[in-house]
Amino acid sequence: MNLLFSFFDWLAGFFGNGENWSGPSGIPMRLLEHLEFSALALALAVLIAIPLGLLIGHTGRGGVIVVISANLARALPTLGLLVMFVLLMGTASSLPVIIPLVLLAVPPILVNTFEGIKGVDPDLRDAAFGMGLRGPQVLGRVSVPVALPLILLGCRLAAIQVVATTTVAAYTGLGGLGRFVIDGFATKDYSSVVGGSVLIVLFALVVQALFALAQRVTVSPGVSRRVKVR
Amino acid sequence: MGDGPPSIWEWIARNWDTGRVGSIKNLLLDHLTMSLVPIVLALVVALPLGLACVRWRWLYQPTSGLMNVVYALPSLPVFMLLISVTGLSQTTVIIPLTFYGMAVLIPAVVDGLASVPDHVRQSAVAMGFTPLRRLISVELPIAVPVVLAGLRVVAVSSISLVSVGALIGQGGLGGLFTRAYQNPFMPPVIVGIVLIVALALVADGLLVLAQRLLTPWVRARKGAGS
């Protein structure tokens, strides 16, 4: 009871404090920073991983390397990578943070795009070629729409990864919502820790929900088999 | 300190077993505990829950929805929120990792059981297996490859994820990263990354080996097919 009380006390202290709502270290600014870094890293990862995954899945070459490197990437500790790049490149720019963010976001997108395209029913591709679609048309009009659920899953996993890693990156001086948590922990300001944590959790849930929405909007009902019975 | 920074090997030799809490050896042991316990716990909890989801199909939708949400939660704020309940202890890291593991393993158990061909299940019924014996001697063995594939993912990501705990003072080898950042020094980072990746690869290798031992027929069929 006591615990719950102090939890809400901390929350109220954090969100109720007017100072937390303005300035470069206020909630709106930190939220924007978090969004900016996450979106930038995810966009870069998508730009690298999707074309590569489409190419490898469509041609069927290099798949083993993709799967092995994706497994390896999962083993890489995010905090270790962040510290390593910051020690190597200094903190003058945000590049040493962006690199590991992208590095960790590429594998899930790459492997799911590759698996999705590779997993398209060969009969379907056969029928598409047989009707006179050209290679890129088969990829764009048949393989991608059919593989879309997996491609989006890869992007969603990458987004989860990026949001979490951006939080951790606050440790190396990056802005974003992680700052409330890291700084609060260092100064024993629990209202900042709890408030920041709740904000990050909400942020992650909104991202998750956005991907669920994107899935509903972009995946054909014929693929998701979600159709109203008429 | 001597003159100039020590080489990475010197650093390892000097810090491997100092008898203090922060020695590499102790951090490694802590790391093992904090990653192995959630892996085992997640499996122990996910098996019955997965079975329940297969037995009562209506359970699966809400369970997997909840697990999806759990999986999306970043670890650091979850650790932080738990501190007020479990303090700055290993438990604070172990609980969330267990949940992440469940989020992967419950669907794996369900998919694994779904991978049992219907004709196999039917013929087991026809031969007079009781439901429990059918589960133990027919369905679970066939589900093993899918469950183990999930377990490999869980093992590798748990081992790497523990290190985030260093930000609340409980990160096993992750402690090397925070130490290296505080007095800028590269060797601990390299040692930490290499040891964590090595641990993950060993765990992964052991699970691959376990699968070969548990499901010899899978390999035999692949060999015959090619």
Place this chain on the structure above:
Amino acid sequence: MITFDAVTKRYPDGTVAVDRLDLEAPTGEITVLVGPSGCGKTTSLRMINRMIDATEGRILLDGAPVQDIDPPTLRRGIGYVIQQAGLFPHRKIVDNIATVPHLLGWDKKKARARAMELLERVGLDPGLAGRYPFQLSGGQQQRVGVARALAADPPVLLMDEPFSAVDPIVRTSLQDELLRLQAELNKTIVFVTHDIDEAIKLGDRVAVLRVGGKLAQVADPKTLLSDPADDFVREFLGRDRGIRRLQFISTEGLRLRTDMTGDAAGPWRLVVDADGRPTGWVSRERPDELEPYGTFVRGRDPMRSALDAALLSPSGCAVAVDEDGKVVGVATRETLDEALAEAADG
């Protein structure tokens, strides 16, 4: 007309899938390629639209070598139907059918109208147009597959075991539908199957291939059944080849008795209603009971139907009727025997 001119397909590992195949698929006819697995029938079919390229020899489409045509362009002019239909799961039925018209740049309205027309043509409810493939049964999907292949009205249709994944009843109806469509459309069809019954039912010409991709025999079904070229073809045609042959023997010249309706008919008498249609047989022993009868349309139905009709009735006689169902006579055991003996000689 499609012409195979000494076509060989050899894979890099040395396997020969098709070995110096010479074959013609005449315009407006159904040519069936049939044979056991590994005989190269599917490979041969897929070389026509260049899904596979021949190693040696030429394939001519109305005299033009297909090797000279850009594959996608070639394929847009050739309908292609495969076993699992290969419908695009993310597109509605109407859009699936309109795939090739879209590729050819048809006006949207025209393509849609064409798709709706074809939907009906292959015997499907137009209400299915807005559905997705997974909402259709296997047989319905296969009909959509045929409609999709016909969409741009290609003169040539390639069908690769299109009906082998559906149950026998659906298969029969799909086969009948294809024959009905072909009677209207007169496409040049090359049809691959491993089922000799299907080959004989559908083919104007049947090409039997043996393992290793060699042509064993090509002939119309009747000739194939009566004069198999060698033991392989004979064995492939199966044990009941003789019975199947009856399918191709006409009942035109079958001798009929016309004195079976009167009182002097013998042990069995045929009862006829006021319009001259049969109602049943009556035996001398039990004059009050009508026994079942079987009929065939003389001249239209083959000998196999006549024999079948005879076997269905305890009288052992088959009732010959005209197109209106009116009795024209009766084939007795004696007259059927005569015809069978003649068939065996021929």
